[in-house]
Amino acid sequence: MSKTLQGKVAVVTGGTSGIGLATAKRFAAEGATVFITGRRQAELDAAVKAVGPHATGVRSDVSNLADIDRLYEVVKQNKAPIDILFANAGGGEFAPLGTITEKHFDDTFASNVKGVLFTVQKALPLLRDGASIILTSSTSGTQGNPAFSVYGATKAAVRNFARSWILDLKDRRIRVNAISPGPIKTPGLHGLAKSEEEAQVMFGQMAATIPLGRLGDPDEVAKAAVFLASDDSSFINGIELFVDGGAAQI
Structure with a gap:
């Protein structure tokens, strides 16, 4: 392996499963020291073991600002400065218009927007x-x-963060890019279904909308994240990189 991230320090939020875990593994395999976060200690411990000896786990809920402070205190005490930040934690649930509750709105924006921002x-x-x-x-x-x-x-808000923050951070030459996965076969996607049978039906319906005819794998997103993290993408800034089998392009 080329070790394109050799000697770099990476932080991956939401790193205990799915895209986050796959990316943490890729970062570590490419030579990075990786800090990963998750809300549940048992899953966090398992993820650290899966990533390997260059991983450190910090239990953290990104919607809680004190948790974020604790995360960076651990990083500061160990391996700062940070070369790569993958703000990946977040999630969602189905709620048709007419059934949306204040809690659903607040919880989703807290993790996906507030959490990313802070x-x-x-x-x-x-x-x-x-x-x-x-x-x-x-x-x-x-x-x-x-x-x-x-x-x-x-997620539209997150996309705009990338566009705006490249201007805020231009004096420091910090690049900000967004990855936009399509349907990826993760535990989070599976959890949207109420049963295994319902999940398989949902997966089939989603695959039918994708030109490649299948759902993506978390590692396929991780490979794109490695590219954006590395010097191979040194003149790429503010983009939205779709990893979706072509679904958003038709």
Whole structure:
């Protein structure tokens, strides 16, 4: 392996499963020291073991600002400055218009928008000039999806963060890019279904909308994140990189 991230320090929020875990593994395999976060200690411990000896886990909920402060205190005490920040934590649930509750709205925006904003803002003193920030957006931020409007709105906000923050951070040459996955076969996607049978039906319906005819794998998103984290993307800034099998392009 080329070790394109050799000697770099990376922080991955939401790193205990799915895209976050796959990316943490890729970062570590490419030579980075990786800090990962998750809300549940048992899952966090398992993820650290899976990533390997160059991983450190910090239990953290990105919607809680005190948790974010604790995350960066651990990083500061160990391996700062930060070269790569992957603000990936977040999630969503189905809620058609007419059934959306205040709690659903607040919870989704707290993790997906507030959490991303303060994950990045609180990292600024520890970020190396010329660092790479990667935000997890979604094809749902571009496309309409039934019963997923609140989630889609949060991801549209994340996409705009990348556009705006490259201007705020231009003097420090910090790049900010967004990855927008399409349907990726993760535990989070599976959890949107109420049963295994319903999940398989949902997966089939989603695959039918994708030109490649299948759902993506978390590692396929992780490979894109490695590219945006590395010097191979040194003149790429403010983009939205779709990892979606072509779904958002038709």
